[in-house]
Structure formats: C-alpha cells, structure tokens
Amino acid sequence: MKIKLRNGGRSGLVLGALIVLGTAGVARAQVKLLNVSYDPTRELYQDVNQAFGRQWQQKTGQTVNISQSHGGSGKQARSVIDGLDADVVTLGLAYDIDAIAEKSGRIGKDWQKRLPDNSSPYTSTIVFVVRKGNPRGIRDWDDLVKPGTIVVAPNPKTSGGARWAYLAAWGYALQKPGGSEAAAREFVRKLYKNVPVLDSGARGSTTTFGQRGIGQVLVSWENEAYLLVNELGKDKFEIVNPSVSILAEPPVAVVDKNVDKHGTRAVAEGYLKFLYSDEGQELAVKNHYRPRSAAVAAKHAGTFPKIKLFTIDQLFGGWQKAQAAHFADGGTFDQIYQPGS
Amino acid sequence: MPPVRAPWEDRLDEIDQRTRIVERQQELAREAAAASPPARPGATVQADENGFSISSPDRQYQIRFKGQLQVDGRRFFTSDSTLQSSDTFLLRRIRPTLDGTLLGLVDFRITPDFGNNTTAIYDAYIDTHPRPWLRLRAGKFKGPLGLERLQADQDLTFIERALDSNLSAQREIGLELWGDIANGLIRYEGGVFNGNADNGLTDVDSNHAKTFEGRIFIQPFNTASLSFLGRLGIGIAGSTGNEKGVSTLSAPNPWMGTFKSDGQQSIASYLTSTTDITQTVVAYGRHSRINPQLYYYNGPVGLLAEWIKEHQNVAELTTMGATFGTGVYNNSAGHVTVSGALGGDVTYEGLKPHKPLDLAAGTFGALELALRYDWLNIDSAAFPTGIDPAKSISKAKAYGLALNWQLNRNVKVDGDYQETVFTGGAKTGNRPTEKVLLGRFQVAF
Numbered sequence: 012m013k014i015k016l017r018n019g020g021r022s023g024l025v026l027g028a029l030i031v032l033g034t035a036g037v038a039r040a041q042v043k044l045l046n047v048s049y050d051p052t053r054e055l056y057q058d059v060n061q062a063f064g065r066q067w068q069q070k071t072g073q074t075v076n077i078s079q080s081h082g083g084s085g086k087q088a089r090s091v092i093d094g095l096d097a098d099v100v101t102l103g104l105a106y107d108i109d110a111i112a113e114k115s116g117r118i119g120k121d122w123q124k125r126l127p128d129n130s131s132p133y134t135s136t137i138v139f140v141v142r143k144g145n146p147r148g149i150r151d152w153d154d155l156v157k158p159g160t161i162v163v164a165p166n167p168k169t170s171g172g173a174r175w176a177y178l179a180a181w182g183y184a185l186q187k188p189g190g191s192e193a194a195a196r197e198f199v200r201k202l203y204k205n206v207p208v209l210d211s212g213a214r215g216s217t218t219t220f221g222q223r224g225i226g227q228v229l230v231s232w233e234n235e236a237y238l239l240v241n242e243l244g245k246d247k248f249e250i251v252n253p254s255v256s257i258l259a260e261p262p263v264a265v266v267d268k269n270v271d272k273h274g275t276r277a278v279a280e281g282y283l284k285f286l287y288s289d290e291g292q293e294l295a296v297k298n299h300y301r302p303r304s305a306a307v308a309a310k311h312a313g314t315f316p317k318i319k320l321f322t323i324d325q326l327f328g329g330w331q332k333a334q335a336a337h338f339a340d341g342g343t344f345d346q347i348y349q350p351g352s
Numbered sequence: 353m354p355p356v357r358a359p360w361e362d363r364l365d366e367i368d369q370r371t372r373i374v375e376r377q378q379e380l381a382r383e384a385a386a387a388s389p390p391a392r393p394g395a396t397v398q399a400d401e402n403g404f405s406i407s408s409p410d411r412q413y414q415i416r417f418k419g420q421l422q423v424d425g426r427r428f429f430t431s432d433s434t435l436q437s438s439d440t441f442l443l444r445r446i447r448p449t450l451d452g453t454l455l456g457l458v459d460f461r462i463t464p465d466f467g468n469n470t471t472a473i474y475d476a477y478i479d480t481h482p483r484p485w486l487r488l489r490a491g492k493f494k495g496p497l498g499l500e501r502l503q504a505d506q507d508l509t510f511i512e513r514a515l516d517s518n519l520s521a522q523r524e525i526g527l528e529l530w531g532d533i534a535n536g537l538i539r540y541e542g543g544v545f546n547g548n549a550d551n552g553l554t555d556v557d558s559n560h561a562k563t564f565e566g567r568i569f570i571q572p573f574n575t576a577s578l579s580f581l582g583r584l585g586i587g588i589a590g591s592t593g594n595e596k597g598v599s600t601l602s603a604p605n606p607w608m609g610t611f612k613s614d615g616q617q618s619i620a621s622y623l624t625s626t627t628d629i630t631q632t633v634v635a636y637g638r639h640s641r642i643n644p645q646l647y648y649y650n651g652p653v654g655l656l657a658e659w660i661k662e663h664q665n666v667a668e669l670t671t672m673g674a675t676f677g678t679g680v681y682n683n684s685a686g687h688v689t690v691s692g693a694l695g696g697d698v699t700y701e702g703l704k705p706h707k708p709l710d711l712a713a714g715t716f717g718a719l720e721l722a723l724r725y726d727w728l729n730i731d732s733a734a735f736p737t738g739i740d741p742a743k744s745i746s747k748a749k750a751y752g753l754a755l756n757w758q759l760n761r762n763v764k765v766d767g768d769y770q771e772t773v774f775t776g777g778a779k780t781g782n783r784p785t786e787k788v789l790l791g792r793f794q795v796a797f
Contacts, residue, residue, distance in 0.1 A: 161369055207373045210380065223379075225372045 042278050044077045047097035049084035049171050049261065050212035051235040055298040056101070062294060063285045067278060075278055083212035084171025091115065091266065098270050098279045101263040103171020103213075105129070106330035108264050122264040131260035132286035133300035136320055137172075137179040139251040140220065140229040140236045147227040151253050152183040155228060156201035163226035164206050165216045167337070167344050171261070172213035174338055176230045179257040181337075182326045186255060200347035221248070232259070233315075234299035258320040261300075401761040403451075403797045412456035418449040420506050420796040422467070428615060429787040438617060443467045444792070445505060447474065457482065461493075472553060474523060485531035489543075492555065495524035496541040496567035496589045499645035499658045500687070506796035507702030509656070510614075510754050511768045514687030514726035518611045519641065519660045521548030524565065525555060536574050539587075542566035547593040549635065550609025550662070558607050558635075563593025569645065582650030585700070589643040597634025599669055601626055607635035608666070611728065611744075614752060614770040615788035619777060620730055620744035622666075623737075629669050633738045636678065637665025647700055654698030659686035668737045681734045687726030694719045696758060708760035717759040724752040735776075745777030750786075766792040 046056055060077040067075050080087065080095070084103030091097050092115045102108055105123060112118040123130045141149050147160060155162050165173035177199060184190055184198035208225060210216040213235050220229035221243045228251075231239070240248045263283050270276040285291045292307040301315055302308050327333035337343045398405045403418035422444040428435045446466040453459050463475035477491025494502055497520040500513050528543030547563025548554055569587030573579060597607035604624055611620040625631035643660040661684040668679050691698050696705040696718025705718035728748045735741045750772035757765045768790040777783030 161373075208376050208380065211384070215380070219376055223372055223376050225369065225376055 041074050041076065042275055043273075044075060044098045044275060044279060044282060045080065045096060046077055046099050046101055046282075047080045047087050047091055047095060048101040049087060049103040050081055050165075050214040051172065051217075051232050051238065052101060052261075052298075053079065053081050053214075054238065055234070055294065055300065058294045058298065059282075059286065059291060062290055063282055066285065066290070067281060070281075071278075073278065075282075077282070081212075081214070083165065083169040083173075083215075085169045085174075086211060091117065096269055096273075097266045098273060098275050099263065099265055099283060101261065101283075103259075103261050104174060104330060105131075105260070105262045106174075106334045107171060108262055109330065111264075111266070117266050117268040118264055119267050123262065125265075126263065126283060127287060128303045129260065129262065130264055130283075131262045132283070132291065132303055133261065133295040134303070135233045135259045135261065135300050136256045136318060137176045137253075137259065138231060138233045138236050138256065138318075139253060140231050140239055140248050141227065141251055143245075143247050143249055145249060145251065149228050149251055152180055152198075152202075152255075155180070155205065155230070156198060157205075160205050160228065161207060161226040162202060162205040162228050162230060163208065163210075163216050163220040164203075164230040165213050166209040166211055169211040170213055170216075172232045172235070172259075173209075173216075174333075175232075175257055175259040177337065177344065178323060178327060178333060179253075179255075180230075182257055182321050183253065183255045185326060186321070196343060196347065199343075203344075203348045233301075237299035252316045252318050255319045255321065258322045260322075401797060403449075407453075410456075412453070414451075414453040416449075416451040418451060418797060420445055420447040420449070421794070422446075422505070423793045424511065425791040426615060427789045429789070430784065432784060435617070435784075435786075438615070443469075447505075449475070473555070474553075481531075483531070485533050487529070487531050489528045489530060490526075492523050492525045493528075495521055495543070495545060495548075495565045495591070496528075497521070497565060497591055497641055497643050497660070498589070499585075499587070499643075499647065500656060500689075503656075503700060504702070506764070506794060507700070509654075509689050509691050509698075509703075509720070509722045509756070510724055510752055510770075511766050511790040511792045512614050512616060512770075514685075514689070514724060515611075515614065515728040515748055515750060515772075516658060516660050516685035516687050516726060517551070518609060518728060519550050519662050519683060519685050520643070522551060522553045524548055524563075525557075526562070528565075537571060539569045539571075540567070541569075541589075545593075547591070547595055547639065549595070549607045551612070552607075552609065558598055558605055559594070559596040561594035561596070563591055563595070563639070565589070565591035567643075567645075582648060583699070585645070585647045587645040589645060590641060592638065592640040594637060595635035595639045595664075597636065597667075599629060599632055599634050599667070601629055604632060604634075606633060608633060608664075611730070613748065613772050613786050614726070614750050614768075615772070615786050615790070617786065619748060619774065619783065620739060620746075622734070622739055623668075632669045633679075633734075634667050634669070635664065636667035639664045649697075649699050651697055652693040654691050654693075654700075655689065656700070657686070657688040660684065666738060679733060679738055681731040681738065683728075683730050685726070685728040687724060689722055689724040691720055691722035691754070693721075696720070703756060703758040703764070705758050705760060709763075717757060720754070720756040720758065722752075722754040722756070724750070724754070726750045726752070741776050742779045743777065745774040745783050747775035749773050762795060762797050764792070764794040764796070766790075766794065 056079050064075045084107045088107035088110050091111050112120045164176055167173040167177045180202050181195045181199050184195035208219050210219055213232055217235055217239050219225050221239050236250045265279045270279045292302040292304040295302050296311045396407050403416050405414055405416040407414035424444040425441045427439050444467050447463050449463040451461050459479040461475050461477055465472050465474050475493050477489050477493045479489045481487040501517055501520050524545040526543050526545030530541040532539050544562050544564055546557035567587055567589035569585055571585045573581045573584050595607050598605040606624050608622040613619045622633040623631045641662045645658045647656045664681045666679045693703055696703050703718050703720045707715040709717040730746050750770055752768055752770045754768045770788050772786040774783040
C-alpha cells in the first residue's frame with residue numbers, strides 16, 4: 012500500500028523536521044556542568060565559570076551553564092560517591108578524589124596523571140587570621156597551643172582545609188629542634204584542645220571567626236584568609252604568616268562516568284584545562300591562590316609572602332598514608348581530640 | 353605597648369567568648385540537623401506468632417523463617433500382631449520454611465521435610481505477583497485438587513487427611529497462573545504440571561505429556577455487607593492429562609498411587625513386581641479427576657466437604673512380552689467434617705482461640721470437637737487384574753472423632769479416634785476394621 016502525501020502533508024513533514032532540527036540545535040547549543048568543589052572556592056569558580064563560558068562559546072558556539080556545589084571537601088566527596096551527579100570535582104585534597112575513584116568507580120584511578128602538576132592547577136597554604144592589632148600576639152604555631160588561646164579551625168574529618176592545617180601544625184612541630192612524632196602528637200593535641208568549635212568546612216570557620224566573633228585566631232586557607240580580610244575589613248583583621256606551613260595542592264578531575272552519561276566530557280575537560288591557561292591562572296591569583304604557571308607566578312612575585320613550605324610527600328609519605336594514620340576512624344585525630352575537653 | 357586592661361575586662365571577654373561559642377555550637381547543630389536527610393529507618397526485625405522475619409523499611413524485601421514440628425503417637429486397637437507393631441511415636445513432620453519477598457514483586461518458599469525418617473522437598477517455588485489477580489507460580493507446590501489437601505498441615509482438623517486425599521497428588525511441579533478477583537470473591541488457579549500419581553510427591557515426570565489442572569473457588573459472602581453470613585466457599589477443581597508409567601522389571605515406575613487408611617496403613621496398591629512383569633499395572637493414557645469442594649465457617653462452627661472422582665487409563669501387563677491389556681479405573685472418595693469450638697473460631701486457616709492459654713488469667717485457648725465421615729471406593733474393574741483382592745481393600749468407610757486443644761496460635765494438642773470399615777483386602781472376607789487412636793503435639797510458627 013502506498014501512502015500519498017498531499018501538499019499539506021509535505022508541509023507538515025517539513026515543519027516537523029524543522030522543529031526536530033531546531034530542538035536538536037538548541038540542545039547542542041546549551042550544555043550544563045556541575046562542579047562539586049570544596050568550601051572556599053566559591054568566588055574563584057564564579058570568576059572561572061564566567062571566563063570559561065565566554066571562551067567556550069567563542070570556540071564552539073555552545074553556551075555553558077555551570078552550577079557550583081560547595082562544602083567540606085570530604086563531605087563533597089561522599090556526596091559524589093553517594094550519587095551527586097558532578098561532571099567535575101575540584102576538591103581540597105587528592106585523597107578525596109581517590110576516595111571517589113575507589114569507592115564509586117566514577118573516576119578513573121589514573122585521574123591524577125591526566126593533567127599537569129598532578130592535576131592540581133593552583134596551590135595554597137595555611138596561614139593565620141587574627142583580630143586587628145593581634146591583641147594575643149600570635150606570631151607562629153607555638154602561640155596557638157598556649158593555654159587560654161581560642162583557636163578556630165574546621166573539622167579534619169570533614170574538611171580538606173582542616174586536614175592541611177592539621178598536617179601543617181604537625182609538620183611544624185616535627186621539624187622543630189628536637190621534634191619527634193610524639194612531640195608532634197602532643198603539640199597537635201594541645202592545639203585542638205584550644206578549638207572550641209569544629210565547623211564542617213573552611214567557610215564555616217570563617218563565619219565562626221569573622222562574623223560570630225569567636226576566637227583569637229583562625230587557622231585558614233591562605234586564599235580564604237585574604238577573602239576574609241578583604242571582605243570584612245582590613246581594619247578588623249590581619250593575616251599572620253607562620254614560619255613554616257604546608258604546600259596545599261587542591262586537585263581537579265573529570266567524573267568520567269557522569270560526563271559520559273551526560274555527554275559532557277569535551278566541555279568538562281575543556282573546563283579543567285582552562286584552569287591551567289594564563290587566564291585561568293590569573294583568576295587563581297585574583298582569588299589568592301598561588302599559580303602553577305611560572306610566568307604568572309613571576310608576574311605576581313610580590314603578591315604572596317614567602318613561607319617555608321613542605322609537601323605532604325616529604326613529611327607524611329603522601330595522602331594515603333596521612334589519611335590512614337591521622338584521619339581515618341580511630342586514627343590520631345580521633346585519639347587526641349576530645350570534644351569539650 | 354598595648355593598653356593595660358583591667359581584670360574585669362578580661363573576665364568579661366571570657367564570658368562573652370563562652371556565650372558566643374555556645375550559640376555557635378547550637379547554630380551548627382541546627383544547620384547539621386537541617387542539612388541531614390531524614391533518618392532512614394533500618395531493617396525491621398520481627399518475631400511474632402507468624403514466625404521470624406527481617407524486612408526492609410518499605411517491606412519490599414523480606415525474609416521470613418517459619419517452622420512446623422509435629423510429634424505424633426499411634427495406638428491401634430487390634431489383636432493383629434502386625435498391626436500392633438505399628439503402634440509408635442513418630443516425628444510426623446519436621447518442616448522448616450524459608451519464605452521471602454524480593455522487590456515487593458517476587459515471593460519464594462523453600463520447605464523441606466525431615467519427618468517420617470525421610471528427607472524430601474515439599475515446597476520450592478517462586479511466585480510473581482504483579483497484581484492480586486495475576487500471579488504466576490513456578491516450582492513444586494500443591495496443585496489445585498483437594499480442598500483439605502490445600503489446607504495447611506498445621507491447620508487440619510483431623511490429624512491425618514481423609515481417605516479422599518488418596519486420589520490427589522501431594523505436590524505437583526509446574527507452572528500455575530492464579531489470583532484473586534473482586535477482592536477474593538473468586539479465586540482461580542490453572543496450570544500445567546508434570547501430573548503426579550495419586551498421593552505422589554515425585555519431582556521428575558515419567559513421560560513427555562503434561563497434565564492440566566485448574567480450580568475455581570467462589571466465596572459469595574466475602575464482602576463487608578454479607579460477612580455476617582459467615583464464610584462460604586464453593587468450588588470445583590479438575591485435572592486431565594496423559595500419564596505413562598515405566599514397566600521394566602529392573603526399575604519399574606508404574607506412576608500409580610497407593611492408598612492409605614486414616615491410620616496411615618497401606619490398604620490398597622496396584623500390582624507391581626520386579627520379577628514377574630505380568631504382575632504389574634502402569635498408568636497408560638488419560639488420567640482425569642474432578643473434585644467439587646465446599647466449606648462453610650461461621651464463628652465456632654465449621655464444615656468442610658468434598659468429593660473426588662478419578663478416571664484413569666492403565667495397562668495391565670497380562671503376559672510377558674505381550675501387548676498391553678488396557679483397563680480403565682474409576683475411583684472415588686470423599687469426606688464431610690463438621691466441627692464446633694469453645695473459646696475460639698473454626699476457620700479454614702485453623703482453630704483460632706479468642707484468648708491464648710494463660711493460667712494466671714484463667715484462659716485456656718480454644719477447644720474443638722469434630723466429627724468426620726470419609727470413604728473410598730476403588731473401581732471393581734481393577735480386581736483382580738490390577739489389584740490383588742486378597743491384599744487390597746475395595747472400599748473403606750471411616751468415622752472419626754477429634755478433640756483438639758489450641759493453646760495459642762502456635763501450639764496445639766490433638767487427639768483423634770478413627771474407626772474404618774473395609775470391604776475386601778483379606779484372603780477370606782474383609783480386612784479387619786481399623787480402630788486407631790492418634791495423638792499429636794504440634795508447634796507451628
């Protein structure tokens with residue numbers, strides 16, 4: 012049986028085809044990404060999203076709508092493991108991305124080798140924020156363990172920044188003359204005895220210190236410290252750089268299974284590569300992250316104070332070992348931190 | 353040089369900090385509570401009169417452990433020393449049952465039996481139920497024939513099923529569609545099975561042909577407005593299929609039933625021999641059954657009655673190597689049971705005490721008194737070429753009295769007296785009347 016199309020039928024077909032093509036075109040022209048990140052990167056990625064969106068549209072014609080999710084790095088990793096549909100993760104430490112790779116299989120285990128500098132496009136460190144005039148006279152880590160000092164820091168069980176801070180303190184004590192593991196343990200125990208409030212993330216600690224007026228010193232990401240001082244007033248806070256701190260290397264990765272499911276691999280990979288571009292590195296500097304690019308770093312040589320930085324590999328043998336020893340359930344932190352003591 | 357602070361200023365700062373810390377801790381606690389997903393209740397573990405179970409919160413996944421233990425005693429009143437030797441205590445049924453539900457869609461059951469000094473699987477099936485009116489069961493289970501057969505063992509009024517249970521299979525293996533229509537007003541069952549022999553429990557068929565079995569059972573008062581009339585059930589079940597036994601001397605498998613009395617004594621069996629093939633009868637052709645069913649329960653009284661008639665084609669092997677002689681046997685059987693209870697309700701699902709036994713509260717559970725008349729007629733055409741009249745009876749009529757004490761839903765003590773009169777079954781005259789006292793102590797959960 013043959014079916015003949017009258018003119019009206021042909022017109023309908025053409026119209027239908029146009030609608031289908033048009034819809035497909037709209038679908039191709041718009042793409043959504045979800046960036047699951049840690050606490051203090053809100054401002055950085057607002058800038059990055061805007062700049063990358065512009066660049067991507069010029070390059071491909073696609074409009075990118077990027078959503079951000081922020082929280083303690085460990086909590087965010089847990090959310091992705093539990094099914095949060097992230098296209099990319101930009102977390103506080105490599106261990107959290109390793110955990111996603113291992114427990115959910117959504118990220119290939121070779122993720123750290125896919126981008127330069129162990130997939131860490133910017134770095135930071137841990138510094139102190141004190142109230143204007145530094146009434147407690149805080150200069151270095153030793154001042155944080157003095158009796159009566161009220162220290163504000165997030166919870167190392169949930170916050171990536173807190174883990175960096177904990178290890179920075181431990182490394183400082185370890186490298187002191189006569190330093191030992193036992194001395195470092197006692198040092199860190201005393202430090203956390205002075206922490207009355209453990210926020211789940213770095214941004215929460217900033218609120219505790221900056222807006223709730225608690226404590227004499229905030230142990231903070233460097234970028235977060237600058238943000239606090241700039242946002243809430245240089246007349247209220249000042250940054251104190253300890254003599255020794257840790258080189259924090261926040262990593263980034265594409266969530267393989269999710270991008271393949273969403274069809275967003277190209278844009279997700281482009282998004283992370285953008286962080287290494289000059290423009291991306293400049294945005295990192297703007298938001299007080301230390302750039303990986305030597306050229307950009309040289310350009311902003313006077314922006315970041317020189318602090319003696321050690322790496323996690325040097326003193327702790329990498330994140331896996333540090334996590335197992337200090338932050339796993341029953342680890343050193345659980346042993347030394349007694350809430351309310 | 354920082355200004356000197358008065359001690360009260362430091363003290364004030366300390367109090368202020370403590371206050372702020374407490375407020376912040378409360379704030380964080382509220383935030384954490386708000387951010388936390390509502391707590392998901394864990395799996396539910398339940399132990400009650402229906403058994404022991406573990407289920408997911410939404411009950412989509414369940415596993416239930418049930419069991420049944422029956423300790424019986426039999427005492428025959430006879431001067432026959434052979435029959436006297438049947439006086440015994442025995443473990444009649446030892447049946448642990450594992451039930452489960454998966455995805456809220458698929459049920460399964462596994463029930464072995466370790467009683468009677470044997471081990472056998474009685475139930476092993478998967479039941480998929482997308483709708484109450486559309487269920488598919490596959491595996492080994494009770495077929496649609498026999499109203500009393502379909503009643504759970506622990507719920508029987510008499511310790512042993514009536515004589516008509518000799519004309520249906522204990523279990524069938526196959527596929528069955530079944531369901532309840534109009535909220536249980538009508539139940540239908542229809543399936544294709546291997547087609548077991550009478551009283552059979554075999555797992556593997558003896559030939560390629562299969563047996564179709566079905567049942568329609570209507571409960572006309574099963575609505576809220578008519579429930580005051582009690583629970584009436586009327587149904588009819590039937591089966592038909594081709595069966596073919598195996599007649600080799602080395603491993604005969606005649607696919608024919610054997611018949612037992614209410615005292616569980618063998619009272620009739622078809623000819624079978626491992627030395628003389630002419631002394632063997634095998635199923636050979638169509639085997640059909642019809643089985644009208646009736647029950648009525650209303651509070652403390654109940655009635656259950658059924659009748660079953662079978663039509664079975666057989667081969668009587670008259671001479672070695674000769675063509676099969678053929679025969680057709682039409683056997684029938686039935687029973688009527690009436691019962692009344694004190695302190696409980698008589699139901700198809702067993703005697704249900706209004707109050708369980710509690711000596712302190714002065715409650716005793718429930719007592720039930722029941723009478724039963726049952727009969728079995730074996731086709732005279734089977735004698736003597738199919739059944740040896742000197743060894744097997746041709747008719748049996750039994751009268752029974754039962755006194756049951758249901759202590760609670762799980763524990764029951766039964767006592768039955770059965771008297772069965774036979775026709776035939778002896779070299780001269782009739783097999784002696786069987787008078788037997790049966791006792792049972794039962795735990796079922």
